[in-house]
Amino acid sequence: MSFTVRPGELFGFVGANGAGKTTTMRIVLGVLAADAGSVRLDGREIDAGRRRRIGYMPEERGLYPKMAVGEQLRYLAQLHGLSAADAKASTERWTERLGVADRVGDEVQKLSLGNQQRVQLAAALVHDPDVLVLDEPFSGLDPVAVDVMSEVLRERCDQGAPVVFSSHQLDLVERLCDRVGIVRDGTLVAEGAVEELRSAGNVVVVDAPQAPAGWADGVPGVASARPDGGRTQVTLEPGADDQPLLRAALATGPVHEFARRRSSLTELFREAVA
Structure with a gap:
């Protein structure tokens, strides 16, 4: 499994269930250790400090269900090094941007699945990461929320961030992504720009x-x-x-x-x- 995502590029990571997408993402984040090889950012091997600059959205929601949305996002932002004031400002900005500003006082478990997904994306963005790694970010979203999330990902790319996301919604991947990698049995079997692959x-x-x-x-x-x-x-x-x-x-x-x-x-x- 070897691939490169360039700055400002939206890379779609697709494959059947069990192909190795989530495992790869967990290795990038250091949740799992690779048997061999390395993960590099700007040519340097990623360590714990550099991983703090990655925004990660797991497929299984990694939020505290009984914690209020706003409190949780401020807490996560501070874990990534933001001051209390900056964490508060960033929480307000992203909850407003993602349409959950009116739910900041609610516990996560009381939200719909779609709104939980929006909060999970806010958690990946709240510390203004240099890289985004998102596992099935569009799962459970209605069409309006899909449009909002698509805009956010493209904005991050336009600001120079490399963005990797996995999805089974191939029409969405085809529409959004600059390049695509198709995974089978832990191996990248096809990779390239969407138009190149289609042609x-x-x-x-x-x-x-x-x-x-x-x-x-x-x-x-x-x-x-x-x-x-x-x-x-x-x-x-x-x-x-x-x-x-x-x-x-x-x-x-x-x-x-x-x-x-x-x-x-x-x-x-x-x-x-x-």
Whole structure:
């Protein structure tokens, strides 16, 4: 497992349940010790002091359920080194920004799951971290809250912070992220800019109206072919040339369309983890 997140970059970390996303994040934070390798920030290995500059949002909420929201956020901010006055100001700013300012006196356990998630994000941001590492930050949020959290993450990136987050909401990852890493069995099996990954798909759509059933079977480089609403959707093997497929299609008669289809992140994910 090896990857780099640059300053001001939003990096989506995706994979099936149990693939190793949370374990990786816990190693970054020092909650778990790596068997080998290192975690570096600005080229220097991270120690306890530098980890204080990371904002972490665990998948399982790490909040004290019977503690009031405002008291809890001020406490966590001071643990990260803020003065009491700065902790109070930061708590007010982030609870207002995330739409829970009217709940600062409530115990966390009395909040809805969505509002608990907002408070958890406030806890990750309250000390103005240099790096954000967020595990399933959009889980349980309504569309309005998703928009607010998306804006906050993009703002942090615009201010130069590297942001890593995991999510099973692949449409959201595709829309938000600059780059994506797909994890399978503890290994990064695909990584790159979203547009690069989508453009690298090996699917070709062919509209050859006179082509008989199975016309693409046996063509060099073809992994599979299936009918798709009057067309044929052909998946090529990695690195395969599409010209033999074009010649085979032309041999059946006129070809009205022959085009590479950009794969969605969901399709790339299914292919990578299969």
